Amino acid sequence: GQQVMQIPQYQHVQEGEDFTTYCNSSTTLSNIQWYKQRPGGHPVFLIQLVKSGEVKKQKRLTFQFGEAKKNSSLHITATQTTDVGTYFCAGPSSNTGKLIFGQGTTLQVKP
Amino acid sequence: DAGVIQSPRHEVTEMGQEVTLRCKPISGHNSLFWYRQTMMRGLELLIYFNNNVPIDDSGMPEDRFSAKMPNASFSTLKIQPSEPRDSAVYFCASSPRTGWIYEQYFGPGTRLTVT
Numbered sequence: 314g315q316q317v318m319q320i321p322q323y324q325h326v327q328e329g330e331d332f333t334t335y336c337n338s339s340t341t342l343s344n345i346q347w348y349k350q351r352p353g354g355h356p357v358f359l360i361q362l363v364k365s366g367e368v369k370k371q372k373r374l375t376f377q378f379g380e381a382k383k384n385s386s387l388h389i390t391a392t393q394t395t396d397v398g399t400y401f402c403a404g405p406s407s408n409t410g411k412l413i414f415g416q417g418t419t420l421q422v423k424p
Numbered sequence: 425d426a427g428v429i430q431s432p433r434h435e436v437t438e439m440g441q442e443v444t445l446r447c448k449p450i451s452g453h454n455s456l457f458w459y460r461q462t463m464m465r466g467l468e469l470l471i472y473f474n475n476n477v478p479i480d481d482s483g484m485p486e487d488r489f490s491a492k493m494p495n496a497s498f499s500t501l502k503i504q505p506s507e508p509r510d511s512a513v514y515f516c517a518s519s520p521r522t523g524w525i526y527e528q529y530f531g532p533g534t535r536l537t538v539t
Contacts, residue, residue, distance in 0.1 A: 343525060344525050346527060346528075348530075354532075355515055355530040355531060355532050355533050356467070356515070356517075356528075356530045357530065358527040358528060358529065361526075361527055401467065405525050409480070409482075410525070411469060411472070411480060412469065412528070414466065414467040416466045417466065417467075
Protein backbone atom coordinates (compact mmCIF):
# COMPACT_ATOMS: atom_id res chain seq x y z
CA GLY A 314 0.00 0.00 0.00
CA GLN A 315 0.93 3.65 -0.18
CA GLN A 316 3.54 4.73 2.30
CA VAL A 317 4.69 8.06 3.65
CA MET A 318 8.23 7.86 5.00
CA GLN A 319 10.12 10.42 7.02
CA ILE A 320 13.82 10.73 7.72
CA PRO A 321 15.53 11.01 10.03
CA GLN A 322 13.55 9.38 12.83
CA TYR A 323 15.44 11.35 15.47
CA GLN A 324 17.64 14.43 15.38
CA HIS A 325 19.61 16.04 18.17
CA VAL A 326 20.93 19.53 17.49
CA GLN A 327 22.59 22.29 19.45
CA GLU A 328 20.46 25.38 19.88
CA GLY A 329 21.13 27.70 16.99
CA GLU A 330 21.86 24.95 14.48
CA ASP A 331 19.60 24.30 11.52
CA PHE A 332 17.36 21.25 11.18
CA THR A 333 15.73 19.54 8.22
CA THR A 334 13.28 16.65 8.01
CA TYR A 335 12.35 14.93 4.78
CA CYS A 336 9.10 13.29 3.77
CA ASN A 337 8.76 10.86 0.87
CA SER A 338 5.65 9.26 -0.57
CA SER A 339 5.51 6.15 -2.72
CA THR A 340 2.87 7.86 -4.88
CA THR A 341 2.05 11.36 -6.05
CA LEU A 342 0.23 13.45 -3.47
CA SER A 343 -2.51 15.98 -4.12
CA ASN A 344 -1.28 17.91 -1.12
CA ILE A 345 0.99 17.53 1.90
CA GLN A 346 0.30 18.65 5.43
CA TRP A 347 2.73 19.18 8.30
CA TYR A 348 1.94 18.83 11.97
CA LYS A 349 3.96 19.36 15.15
CA GLN A 350 3.46 17.41 18.36
CA ARG A 351 5.14 18.64 21.52
CA PRO A 352 6.16 16.01 24.11
CA GLY A 353 3.00 14.89 25.89
CA GLY A 354 0.86 16.99 23.58
CA HIS A 355 -1.28 16.53 20.52
CA PRO A 356 -0.54 17.07 16.81
CA VAL A 357 -1.01 20.69 15.78
CA PHE A 358 -1.54 21.63 12.16
CA LEU A 359 1.27 23.79 10.79
CA ILE A 360 0.73 24.16 7.07
CA GLN A 361 -0.55 22.62 3.86
CA LEU A 362 1.20 22.64 0.50
CA VAL A 363 -0.72 22.00 -2.70
CA LYS A 364 1.23 23.17 -5.71
CA SER A 365 4.21 21.46 -7.33
CA GLY A 366 7.43 23.13 -6.20
CA GLU A 367 5.59 25.25 -3.64
CA VAL A 368 7.62 26.91 -0.88
CA LYS A 369 6.04 28.46 2.19
CA LYS A 370 7.64 30.12 5.17
CA GLN A 371 6.51 30.59 8.74
CA LYS A 372 9.12 32.67 10.55
CA ARG A 373 12.12 30.30 10.91
CA LEU A 374 10.29 27.37 9.30
CA THR A 375 10.48 26.74 5.54
CA PHE A 376 8.26 24.12 3.93
CA GLN A 377 8.82 22.79 0.43
CA PHE A 378 6.77 20.53 -1.85
CA GLY A 379 8.71 18.68 -4.52
CA GLU A 380 8.24 19.23 -8.22
CA ALA A 381 6.91 15.68 -8.64
CA LYS A 382 4.66 16.10 -5.58
CA LYS A 383 6.11 12.95 -4.04
CA ASN A 384 8.36 14.55 -1.46
CA SER A 385 8.45 17.44 0.94
CA SER A 386 10.78 18.97 3.46
CA LEU A 387 10.65 21.12 6.56
CA HIS A 388 13.68 23.23 7.38
CA ILE A 389 14.11 25.11 10.64
CA THR A 390 16.72 27.85 10.75
CA ALA A 391 18.55 28.54 14.00
CA THR A 392 16.64 26.10 16.19
CA GLN A 393 15.37 27.13 19.59
CA THR A 394 14.36 24.99 22.55
CA THR A 395 10.74 25.78 21.73
CA ASP A 396 11.16 23.81 18.49
CA VAL A 397 11.44 20.53 20.43
CA GLY A 398 8.84 17.97 19.39
CA THR A 399 7.88 15.51 16.71
CA TYR A 400 7.17 16.77 13.21
CA PHE A 401 4.78 14.74 11.07
CA CYS A 402 4.02 15.00 7.41
CA ALA A 403 0.74 13.62 6.10
CA GLY A 404 -0.71 13.12 2.67
CA PRO A 405 -3.96 11.71 1.30
CA SER A 406 -3.91 8.19 -0.09
CA SER A 407 -4.30 8.08 -3.87
CA ASN A 408 -6.70 5.13 -3.48
CA THR A 409 -8.90 6.05 -0.56
CA GLY A 410 -8.18 9.69 0.07
CA LYS A 411 -7.46 8.77 3.68
CA LEU A 412 -4.78 10.92 5.30
CA ILE A 413 -1.62 8.90 5.85
CA PHE A 414 0.81 10.16 8.47
CA GLY A 415 4.53 9.60 8.31
CA GLN A 416 6.16 8.13 11.40
CA GLY A 417 7.51 11.53 12.37
CA THR A 418 10.89 13.08 13.09
CA THR A 419 11.61 13.81 16.73
CA LEU A 420 13.74 16.88 17.28
CA GLN A 421 15.74 17.44 20.45
CA VAL A 422 17.45 20.79 20.96
CA LYS A 423 20.28 21.15 23.45
CA PRO A 424 20.49 24.62 25.02
CA ASP B 425 -12.89 28.87 20.27
CA ALA B 426 -12.53 26.06 22.80
CA GLY B 427 -10.93 23.62 20.39
CA VAL B 428 -11.64 19.90 20.31
CA ILE B 429 -12.56 18.62 23.76
CA GLN B 430 -11.88 15.06 24.87
CA SER B 431 -12.71 13.26 28.07
CA PRO B 432 -11.42 11.68 30.12
CA ARG B 433 -7.82 12.81 29.73
CA HIS B 434 -6.54 9.69 31.45
CA GLU B 435 -8.21 6.33 31.93
CA VAL B 436 -6.84 3.32 33.76
CA THR B 437 -8.94 0.20 33.63
CA GLU B 438 -8.66 -3.53 34.06
CA MET B 439 -8.72 -5.98 31.22
CA GLY B 440 -12.25 -6.95 30.28
CA GLN B 441 -13.84 -3.69 31.33
CA GLU B 442 -15.75 -1.41 28.99
CA VAL B 443 -14.12 1.90 28.14
CA THR B 444 -15.89 4.90 26.62
CA LEU B 445 -13.96 7.85 25.25
CA ARG B 446 -15.76 11.08 24.45
CA CYS B 447 -15.17 13.89 21.99
CA LYS B 448 -16.72 17.27 21.28
CA PRO B 449 -15.53 18.65 17.94
CA ILE B 450 -15.05 22.31 17.17
CA SER B 451 -18.41 23.93 16.53
CA GLY B 452 -19.20 24.12 12.84
CA HIS B 453 -16.76 21.40 11.83
CA ASN B 454 -18.46 18.66 9.87
CA SER B 455 -15.74 16.02 9.76
CA LEU B 456 -14.56 14.03 12.77
CA PHE B 457 -11.73 11.53 13.07
CA TRP B 458 -10.62 9.09 15.77
CA TYR B 459 -6.93 8.19 15.89
CA ARG B 460 -4.82 5.91 18.05
CA GLN B 461 -1.15 6.64 18.74
CA THR B 462 1.43 4.17 20.03
CA MET B 463 5.20 4.09 19.89
CA MET B 464 5.17 0.94 17.80
CA ARG B 465 2.50 1.84 15.24
CA GLY B 466 2.56 5.62 15.25
CA LEU B 467 -0.62 7.55 14.46
CA GLU B 468 -3.37 5.31 13.08
CA LEU B 469 -6.76 6.43 11.82
CA LEU B 470 -9.56 4.37 13.34
CA ILE B 471 -12.71 5.92 11.90
CA TYR B 472 -13.89 9.00 10.00
CA PHE B 473 -17.32 10.64 10.23
CA ASN B 474 -18.71 13.22 7.86
CA ASN B 475 -21.88 15.07 8.88
CA ASN B 476 -22.33 12.50 11.67
CA VAL B 477 -22.25 9.55 9.26
CA PRO B 478 -19.40 7.00 9.45
CA ILE B 479 -17.58 7.12 6.13
CA ASP B 480 -14.56 4.92 6.69
CA ASP B 481 -14.15 2.53 9.61
CA SER B 482 -11.56 0.30 7.98
CA GLY B 483 -9.05 1.25 10.65
CA MET B 484 -11.14 -0.06 13.53
CA PRO B 485 -9.04 -2.96 14.85
CA GLU B 486 -11.80 -5.43 15.59
CA ASP B 487 -15.37 -5.82 16.75
CA ARG B 488 -14.42 -4.81 20.26
CA PHE B 489 -14.19 -1.25 19.00
CA SER B 490 -17.25 0.80 18.10
CA ALA B 491 -17.82 4.50 17.46
CA LYS B 492 -20.90 6.65 17.30
CA MET B 493 -21.71 10.23 16.45
CA PRO B 494 -25.31 10.87 17.49
CA ASN B 495 -25.11 14.57 16.67
CA ALA B 496 -22.74 17.18 15.30
CA SER B 497 -21.31 18.05 18.68
CA PHE B 498 -20.58 14.67 20.23
CA SER B 499 -18.88 11.40 19.43
CA THR B 500 -17.89 8.34 21.43
CA LEU B 501 -15.38 5.57 20.94
CA LYS B 502 -16.13 2.44 22.92
CA ILE B 503 -13.93 -0.56 23.61
CA GLN B 504 -15.66 -3.61 25.02
CA PRO B 505 -14.03 -5.68 26.37
CA SER B 506 -10.74 -3.84 26.74
CA GLU B 507 -7.38 -5.61 26.48
CA PRO B 508 -3.85 -4.56 27.52
CA ARG B 509 -2.86 -4.12 23.87
CA ASP B 510 -5.46 -1.35 23.59
CA SER B 511 -3.26 0.84 25.79
CA ALA B 512 -2.48 3.95 23.75
CA VAL B 513 -3.30 7.63 23.38
CA TYR B 514 -6.57 8.12 21.55
CA PHE B 515 -7.03 11.40 19.70
CA CYS B 516 -10.15 12.92 18.28
CA ALA B 517 -9.76 15.47 15.49
CA SER B 518 -12.19 17.61 13.55
CA SER B 519 -11.99 19.41 10.25
CA PRO B 520 -13.99 22.37 9.01
CA ARG B 521 -14.55 20.85 5.62
CA THR B 522 -15.43 17.54 4.08
CA GLY B 523 -12.71 15.25 2.85
CA TRP B 524 -9.22 14.22 3.66
CA ILE B 525 -7.35 17.02 2.02
CA TYR B 526 -8.14 19.62 4.62
CA GLU B 527 -6.37 20.38 7.86
CA GLN B 528 -7.38 18.57 11.01
CA TYR B 529 -7.56 19.98 14.53
CA PHE B 530 -6.67 17.49 17.22
CA GLY B 531 -7.95 17.30 20.76
CA PRO B 532 -5.65 16.80 23.74
CA GLY B 533 -6.13 13.04 23.67
CA THR B 534 -7.13 10.35 26.15
CA ARG B 535 -4.29 8.26 27.55
CA LEU B 536 -5.72 4.77 28.08
CA THR B 537 -3.97 2.17 30.18
CA VAL B 538 -5.45 -1.31 30.36
CA THR B 539 -3.92 -3.53 33.05
